[in-house]
Amino acid sequence: MGNGAAMSNPYASFCQDFYINMRLNTQLNLPHNRETVLHFFERVQRECPGMTQFRKYDSGDFNLEEERTNGSYRWVRLESRRLVSGFVNPPTLEDALALHRFLLELAPYHLGISQLEIEHLEVLFGFDLSYRGNHDEVVIESLLSESPLACLMEEPGARPLDVQPTIAVSLSDDCRMQARVEVLTRTDNYQVRTGDYNDDEISVYLTVRRYWGDRPKEPMEKILTDLFERADSLSSSRVVPKLLRPLSSAIASRS
Numbered sequence: 001m002g003n004g005a006a007m008s009n010p011y012a013s014f015c016q017d018f019y020i021n022m023r024l025n026t027q028l029n030l031p032h033n034r035e036t037v038l039h040f041f042e043r044v045q046r047e048c049p050g051m052t053q054f055r056k057y058d059s060g061d062f063n064l065e066e067e068r069t070n071g072s073y074r075w076v077r078l079e080s081r082r083l084v085s086g087f088v089n090p091p092t093l094e095d096a097l098a099l100h101r102f103l104l105e106l107a108p109y110h111l112g113i114s115q116l117e118i119e120h121l122e123v124l125f126g127f128d129l130s131y132r133g134n135h136d137e138v139v140i141e142s143l144l145s146e147s148p149l150a151c152l153m154e155e156p157g158a159r160p161l162d163v164q165p166t167i168a169v170s171l172s173d174d175c176r177m178q179a180r181v182e183v184l185t186r187t188d189n190y191q192v193r194t195g196d197y198n199d200d201e202i203s204v205y206l207t208v209r210r211y212w213g214d215r216p217k218e219p220m221e222k223i224l225t226d227l228f229e230r231a232d233s234l235s236s237s238r239v240v241p242k243l244l245r246p247l248s249s250a251i252a253s254r255s
Contacts, residue, residue, distance in 0.1 A: 008091075008092050008093070009089075009090060009091060009092055009093060010093075010236065011125075011127065011235065011240070012089065014127065014240055014244045014245070014248060015127040015128055015129050015204075015244065015248075016128050016129060016130045016201065017071075017088060017089055017126075017127075017128040017201070018088075018089060018090075018125075018126065018127055018128075019086055019087060019088040019089065019090075019096075019124075019125075019126045019128075020086065020087050020090060020093070020096035020097075020100075020123065020124070020125055020126075020228075020231075021084065021085065021086040021087075021123070021124040021126065022084065022085050022086070022100035022103070022104075022121070022122070022123055022124075022224065023082060023083075023084050023121070023122045023124070024082065024083040024084075024104065024107065024113070024118065024121050024220070025081060025082050025118070025119040025120050025121075025122075026081050026082065026083075026113060026117045026118055026119060027081070027117045027118070027119050028081070028117045029080055029081055030078060030079070030080065030081060030082075030083065030111055030113070031111060031112060032060060032062075032078070032080070036110070036111065037062055037078065039110060040078070040106065040110040040111060041054060041062065041064045041076070041078075043106060043110060044064060044076055044103070044106070045064065047102055048066070048074055048099070050066045050067070050073075050074075051064050051065060051066050051074060051075075051076070052066070052067070053065045053066065053067065059079075060080065061077055061078065061079045061080070062077065062078045063075060063076070063077045063078075064076050064077075068088075071088070071089050072087075072088060072089040072090065072091065073087075073088050073089075074086070074087050074088075074099055075088075076103060078111075081119075083103065083107060083111065083113070085099060085100055085103050087099050087100075093228075093232060097224075097225065097228050100123070100224055100228075101221045101224055101225070104220040104221050104224055105221060107220070115212070115215060115216075115220070116215070118212040118220075119211070119212060120209050120210060120211045120212060121209070121210050121212070121220065121223060121224060121227065122207050122208060122209035122210070122227065123207070123208050123224065123227040123228050123231045124205055124206065124207045124231075125205070125206045125207075125231050125232070125235050125239070126203060126204070126205050126206075127203065127204040127205075127239070127244055128201035128202070128203050129201060129202045129203075129204075129244070129247055129248060129251060130199055130200070130201050131199075131200070131201075131202055131251045131254075132197050132198065132199040132200075133187075133197050133254055134159070134160070134187050134191070134192060134197065135163075135185035135186060135187040135200070135202050136160035136161060136162065136163040136185050136187055137159075137160055138202065138247065138250045138251060138254070139160075139163045139164075139165070139183055139185060139202070139247070140153060140160050140163055141250050142246035142247050142249065142250035143165065143183070143243065143246060143247070144163065144165065149165075159192055161187075161189060161192060162185075163183075163185060164182065164183055164184055164185055165182070165183050166180065166181065166182035166183070167180065167181055167182075168180040171208070171230070174213075174214070175211075176210060176211040176212075176213055176214060177208070177209070177210050177211075177230075178208070178209050178210075178211075179206065179207065179208045179209075179230070179231075179234060180205075180206070180207045180209070181204070181205070181206050181207075181238075181239060181243070182204070182205045182207075183202065183203070183204055183243070183247075184202070184203040184204075184205065185202055186198075186200040186201065186202070186203075187200070202247060202251075204239065204243050204244060204247070206231055206234055206235055206239050207231075208227045208230050208231040208234070209227075210223055210226075210227055
């Protein structure tokens, strides 16, 4: 994984919040009985004592997370067919990888997850940029100003309402390794109409996903590390220079 310095968080300076999430999707329902759920989350808590906030949602999902007071926190969620975890503003990239790897090591023993039932595993690198203004205008200006897709902006009086580009690509010949980048805006019609904008975030998500159709022989933790390293490489070489820097510049020019 490289040395500690190389694994420090290199993305914090490009956004207000940076987070690394993992999602493990299964084809069969995961156990939700009381004993299994409590044993699983108690084991997580022993590893991460700061994770004290436990909650069951109306959907039946269970969530355990740390206090959010210092802006850096971990969380784990057990859904009907998905194990999800995240580390918001991790001190180092290795800290986030260690959390997700630990959960995958627990999954077969505490949740009975078998390689046979896995649908896909994915790693998400998320970047939030705060901006009080029209998010869609910022995306048009910084990312789509020369694109034919922005042609409707040439109409007199036209104002953007929903500009959320997303692109997915295959990274392998069999299409089982995929990457997706998406830009999410949070400006609604009321804000555009009234000019009363909230201080919301423009989010940029990079997701690298591996489908399990070929039942890979490597352990889940090894595949997770491969996905993580690919997401890190794509973030530094593509997402930062091509998306985050232009978005940040456009926001700064309007502030």
